[in-house]
Amino acid sequence: MQIFPAIDLRGGQVVRLCQGDYERETVYGSDPRAQAREFLGAGARYLHVVDLDGARDGTMANFDSIAAIAGQGGLYIEVGGGVRTEERVRRYLDLGVSRCILGTIAVKNFDFAARMAQKYGEQIAVGVDARDGYVAVNGWKELSREKGVDFCRRLRDAGVKTVIYTDISRDGAERGTNLELYEELVRIEGLEITASGGVSSLEELRRLEAMGVRAVILGKALYAGRLDLRTVIEEVGAC
Numbered sequence: 001m002q003i004f005p006a007i008d009l010r011g012g013q014v015v016r017l018c019q020g021d022y023e024r025e026t027v028y029g030s031d032p033r034a035q036a037r038e039f040l041g042a043g044a045r046y047l048h049v050v051d052l053d054g055a056r057d058g059t060m061a062n063f064d065s066i067a068a069i070a071g072q073g074g075l076y077i078e079v080g081g082g083v084r085t086e087e088r089v090r091r092y093l094d095l096g097v098s099r100c101i102l103g104t105i106a107v108k109n110f111d112f113a114a115r116m117a118q119k120y121g122e123q124i125a126v127g128v129d130a131r132d133g134y135v136a137v138n139g140w141k142e143l144s145r146e147k148g149v150d151f152c153r154r155l156r157d158a159g160v161k162t163v164i165y166t167d168i169s170r171d172g173a174e175r176g177t178n179l180e181l182y183e184e185l186v187r188i189e190g191l192e193i194t195a196s197g198g199v200s201s202l203e204e205l206r207r208l209e210a211m212g213v214r215a216v217i218l219g220k221a222l223y224a225g226r227l228d229l230r231t232v233i234e235e236v237g238a239c
Contacts, residue, residue, distance in 0.1 A: 001208065002215035003237045004048040004078070004194070005039045005222055005229055007032055007069070009062040011053065016220050028223045033068045040074050042229040043237070047075045048164075048196075048217045054082020055103065063091075070096040080127050080164075089116060093123060101164060103127040104137040106155070107144050114158035125162040125194070126155050136168060149184060156191040164194040164217065177204055179211075186212040200226050205236045 008015055014029040029035050036047060049069065053061040059082065070077055079092050080101030089100045099122065106113035106126045116124045129136045130148035137144060152163050165185055167178040177198040185193045195208050196217040208216055221227040 004046045004217045006048040006219040008050045032065045036069045043233045047077045049079045051081030058082045101125045101127045107137050117159045127164045129166045131168040162192045166196040
């Protein structure tokens with residue numbers, strides 16, 4: 001199972017939000033590049049980066065920070081947050097980013113997401129963020145009318161290979177992830193699932209691995225010291 005430590009960026013700083021609430025922010029550092037080096041030193045091969053400013057307002061306020069992280073090399077990097085045009089996809093891929101994550105745009109312009117998946121293949125993933133079972137958009141502030149699991153099936157049918165699924169109620173809360181949800185998601189044939197939100201123990205990671213989850217994103221549990229990245233990679237990490 002692939003382990004993606006997370007760097008969430010807001011105003012150039014490394015932060016974590018609780019349940020997607022921009023008013024409940026904790027700052028963990030002012031040097032995203034140094035944080036990426038720390039993860040690399042612990043054995044990470046993958047990195048999940050989110051531009052929270054981009055997710056909220058569509059800007060590229062953290063582009064320079066992402067460029068600095070990508071410029072160091074050594075990591076497979078996926079980037080999300082405000083990726084709503086092909087021009088932005090290309091800018092990130094040209095930096096050396098390995099995969100771009102489409103979020104809000106995949107809900108509001110499904111045809112665009114399908115075209116990007118067809119054109120760029122595994123360099124495109126879709127982030128499905130759900131609250132109370134329904135897909136949330138625009139920095140998690142608005143709920144759509146579509147259930148997250150149903151949306152994942154539509155994405156699979158459109159050619160999307162990877163979905164990063166976040167249960168917002170668990171994100172940053174350190175109260176465990178939604179194992180029953182991922183058991184349902186991994187049964188969608190032809191779709192690789194990345195679990196995100198609330199993972200906080202080795203036992204959960206082992207259960208996710210056993211059920212066939214392809215990758216896991218770790219955020220608050222690492223920053224708060226609940227999980228040690230090196231230990232996680234040694235126990236459940238894989239190529």
